[in-house]
Amino acid sequence: MNSPSLKLFLTSNLDIEEDEILSILKSCQVKSVKKDAFLLRENEHCKHTFFVESGLIRQYSIDDKGKEHTISFAPENWFVSDRESVYFDEASAYYIQALEDSEVVMIDEDFFLTLSEEIPSFTDFNNKLLHNHIRHLQKRINMLLSACAEQRYLEFVAMYPDILLRVPQTMIASYLGITPESLSRVRKELARKNFKK
Amino acid sequence: MNSPSLKLFLTSNLDIEEDEILSILKSCQVKSVKKDAFLLRENEHCKHTFFVESGLIRQYSIDDKGKEHTISFAPENWFVSDRESVYFDEASAYYIQALEDSEVVMIDEDFFLTLSEEIPSFTDFNNKLLHNHIRHLQKRINMLLSACAEQRYLEFVAMYPDILLRVPQTMIASYLGITPESLSRVRKELARKNFKK
DNA sequence: ACTGTGCATTGATGTATGATAAGAAACCGA
């Protein structure tokens, strides 16, 4: 068994015994992915939810003009997946790619089924995860509707200071819905303001 | 009991007996709201999920500059709520307001608890609802990241042709993240294109 | 029928951000 972070994540959130979790986790494959390798490509059916043990993963889409739009970043201890593709068994619209050499636990639907059957508290926990996810998406929509480039960047910095330093600005720009050039301008402007004070 | 749509909605999605649903629904209050009345205001704690029996409800936020941003429209047979406020017991960032005289069923957390205890299939159903919600939000984010004003409007028309005719353009504009003036111009341009063909 | 209020349209103008291109800097991998 080689997924200490996921084990810790589950034991600290679920009412579950050490050996119980071990026997369930045994069924999960751990995968090492090199930087730039793909866990999912557009039009594939996503079969897994990935738990990031180490490294950094990005989920993004490509529009008709060929531009990338970052959906999410997933560092250690985060999940990443096209849950809709998994759940509704649809072709995915997204790419999931490693930004660093990473280790991910591949979790399939059976895993969730087993958990919800064997661990009563799992249902609630899963519910909470889903609600958290929704809250997060809600907030982002609100931001995209109302905030200008500078505000978006500031919110990102406040929310993900760690990620900021690990990914190229191009990708942060594509997360914020602006061009890399605009982001560069925003940063310059912010630096100027801070200097003045 | 005065919530025929909700009853139908539940019985057609859950493995449940007629009288069982009736006894559970009995605990829910049905509320009539006049056009423009509020079901929730910013900074209040949202205590209910509202199921719209009839009418039309809007959820929106107001930013620092006083501009409204429509989060969602909820016509008949839809749910509307600040689920995050309910679930995490936080102050809400949103307003929920009737756009037409409406009837809503006020569903509290106990209702969900009762359902999940008494109806085994409810857990799965609830899960499905949450996943659907997430899919929906995901799609909107993708749209906001990648589509121009015209595309956004076209997507809206395709997705909610019914709502289109029932709400002022100002609000549709605020849903799409553009100004009413821009929306007016987009529509004019589209009309011109269609005429030419 | 009159009048007020809100909404949609239109035009003139402004501005933030996009597009393009080119140079500078940082980051590999050999």
Added chain:
DNA sequence: TCGGTTTCTTATCATACATCAATGCACAGT
């Protein structure tokens, strides 16, 4: 250490959309 990518910055120009302001409608209340 070098040479080559990739990323970041900077500059110019272009444009979609916002802002501001005026007008026209339509509907509701008196």
